[in-house]
Amino acid sequence: MNTLPYDEINIEDLEVFANHGVFPEETRLGQKFLISLTMYVDSRNAGKTDCLEKSVDYGEVCHFITEYTKTYPCKLIEAAAEKLAEALLIRYTILKGVTLELKKPWAPVGLPLKTVSVKISRFWHIAYLGLGSNLGDKKAYLDNAVKSLDETKGCHVEKVSSYYVTEPYGGVEQDDFLNACLMLKTLLTPEELLEKLHEIEQAAHRERIVRWGPRTLDLDILMYDDIVMETDDLIIPHAEMHLRSFVLNPLCEIAPNKRHPVLKKTVAQLVHSLN
Incomplete structure (x- = not known):
């Protein structure tokens, strides 16, 4: 059960090809990232009025995440997640906060793994x-x-x-x-x-x-x-x-x-x- 006083809109595993990484081959060749996002909002007005302007357009959010992640490369996925969360909260004023997980399935660790990720929550x-x-x-x-x-x-x-x-x-x-x-x-x-x-x-x-x-x-x-x-x-x-x-x-x-x-x-x- 959600204990926060907000409703949630979720985006799961949006795939983005970007150039985050410490190693030269990562920044040069790029790799796949998976981004999951929970947006904390008050959706009651949108639910009562059936009006998109009173909510957040998750399709537009997906395009914003994709463009931002491609445009602003970072060495660390911690930095990439922090900057993206801040950008989302500043751009979409209806958001009370976000929980964002940035997954790196092709992490160059030399061992078999499914993914490496960082998950953060940021609020106003x-x-x-x-x-x-x-x-x-x-x-x-x-x-x-x-x-x-x-x-x-x-x-x-x-x-x-x-x-x-x-x-x-x-x-x-x-x-x-x-x-x-x-x-x-x-x-x-x-x-x-x-x-x-x-x-x-x-x-x-x-x-x-x-x-x-x-x-x-x-x-x-x-x-x-x-x-x-x-x-x-x-x-x-x-x-x-x-x-x-x-x-x-x-x-x-x-x-x-x-x-x-x-x-x-x-x-x-x-x-x-x-x-």
């Missing part, structure tokens, strides 16, 4: 981010951060809150902040997203000198789906978000009913508790 995720600035042109820094995220491959900004003028936090004397929150649809992992946020901060000449000190741009991951994680570099959900009105107020504007995965309260309830 929803992250909520906090933004802040209290140096220079604050609005421009926030605007540019939103634009940079929306232009990042595998990312799409879904919602942005109003910009809030807030007093500085942490006891360091400095100018008022301009704060906001946004909702991001992304294919990036939490670690990849954090790296991207650091790149955007660096492009804004962010300097990490004084804790809670002034900064041109501050970007934080507040929540990422409903995951709870803690590493040396990243804690999700953000450890202090429930204590900060400059986070909760803009977040409540765009996601009042989003539930904190640890505290089990909605953002609106957290705002009420803080007040």
